[in-house]
Amino acid sequence: MKPAAFDYHAPESVDEALELLADEAVESRVLAGGQSLVPMMNFRLAVPEALVDLRRIEELRYLRIGADGALEVGARTTQAELLRDPAVTTGWPLLHDGVTHIGHPQVRSRGTVCGSLAHHDPHGELPALALALGATITVAGPAGRRQIAAEDFFVSFYEVALEPGELVVEARFPAPPAGSGWSFREIARRHGDFALVGVACLVTPAQTRLVVFGAAERPLLLADPSEVAAAVRPLDDLHASAEYRRQVAVLLAGEALAEARERADG
Amino acid sequence: MADPGAAREVRLSVNGVERAGTAEPRLLLSDFLRHRLGLTGTHVGCEHGVCGACTVLLDGEPVRSCLVFAVQADGAALRTVEGLAGEDGELSPVQQAFHEAHGMQCGFCTPGFLISLTALLEERPQASEEELVDALSGNLCRCTGYANILAAARAARDRAAEGRA
Structure with a gap:
């Protein structure tokens, strides 16, 4: 029940994280909340050679409403932070209610919104919520940023449309139209x-x-x-x-x- | 650049005291507390985030310390079960309620329950029955002493609510 040894990186910017992920000689995993990855490492179902922890990347720590009214969730935002935001409760009640079903408070205080999307357990709540709400996932990679519709993002069990070296940086949830x-x-x-x-x-x-x-x-x-x-x-x-x-x-x-x-x- | 796989010093505040210890990246926070800092009040049950025995407050939020690497807690402020009682040994309201309602049998799960409930009542002193159950649903008691644990939780809640009135 102890993880295998790995290298640990805690970069301070997305660019620095991408540089670390670009090294094809090392099998790296991104660590956000760790509430799925760490249990898998404890069981040694996952044995990454290196972890790239997002915890110091301040530019990914946000939960805001964009110019077009969409909810923008940065990759460091936890599920607990989302639940505490009154704008989410009133504007995205489906998202709020669905997230209360994730694990327990002790899990949601660490677990991130984007991490659950990137992990894609098909029994998980967030991939389904993203699809129902027509969310868009923004990923950053060596070739720049691109946006992927939720319809195209989830591929199969624990598999998403991320290319090697790419990182989920944001999930955008459009505001449901009035009367929804x-x-x-x-x-x-x-x-x-x-x-x-x-x-x-x-x-x-x-x-x-x-x-x-x-x-x-x-x-x-x-x-x-x-x-x-x-x-x-x-x-x-x-x-x-x-x-x-x-x-x-x-x-x-x-x-x-x-x-x-x-x-x-x- | 330093060897990213090497053990490094982790500095953090535990129950208001600055502590430091070395940790290789794979060392779990639960093991860091127990083996590096000698704080064995935090119990280790399942080690995969299910039982809740290892729950601690990390920067004020309840987390499973078996799902956090010690290196991730560098610079954080932690509260563990050792920090609940007053300096003179006076039990915290939550501890007192568990004592009076006999909210434990073997006691293995108790530190996790105490921390989870402390976190809830500090944020919501007038927590509803549903909120109490939700806050404690991530902690397992294999003696199945849940009836008394919930009785203790209600008593602690009622005392916390009185204290603020």
Whole structure:
């Protein structure tokens, strides 16, 4: 239960971090909150040769509303900081509610928003929330910065559209249009556990974004609960059978859509 | 540049006292507290962030010290269970409530519960039942003494609320 030895770097700027990550001779991992990576290192499921810790990079420590009204979350912002921000509670209630389901307070005080996105556990809440809210993930790399839509970011289990040497620097959550409704539901064995299966739903005057997570290798964006049964590819493991997950996904999708519509104005 | 894999000095404040010790990067904060600083009140249970026994306050926030490397806590201010009682040994309100309600059986998980509850009540002295349960849901008691732990938590909350009234 002790991690293997590694080199530790705590750079003070994104550029310095990118220089460290650019060294292809060393297998480096980015350390943000460490609430997924450190347990994996303690189990030696992850054995990186070096860690690049973001903790000194002040330029990544922000939670703000941008000129276009979108919520901009820097890579050092923790889940606890997000939950404490009243602007998030009122403007992005789906995001706020979903994040309260992540682990426990002791985990959210370290765990970061961007770290959960980059880690991409398909049973995790934040990838599903990013997809439901139409978020954009900004990554920095040797060739500069690029923006990736949540639809294109999550590839498969623990795999995202990051190229070697790239770093997630920001997640942007557009403001849901006035009159939107939302719902977040998940079933877990115990509060704070990863969901067996869950649903994040946003209903805007223009569209319905229904995201089922924990039911495939990545969160699935659907338009209607009738699509769920055919779309899911659930795991069959000791926590729950695939059939159970499929049934629960269908049920939660229907409930979530009804609740989101109820909350929407008009 | 110094060898990035080498042990280095970690300086931090623990319960208001400046402390220092050497740590190679892989040394967990929980082990740093216990083995380098001799502060064995912080218990190590699961070592993968599930049981909560190793919870400490890092810059005021409850964290699992088995999921933080000691080198990450360089320059931080820590509070551990050793720092809860007064200088004369007087129990903190949370400790007193656990004592009176017998909020423990074997006591292994107790430091983590005390720290998690202290963090909650310092931020929200009038915490609701739901908030108490949420704050303690990340701490496991394998004696399953949860009924008395919650009774202690309510008593500590009521005392904290009175104290402010």
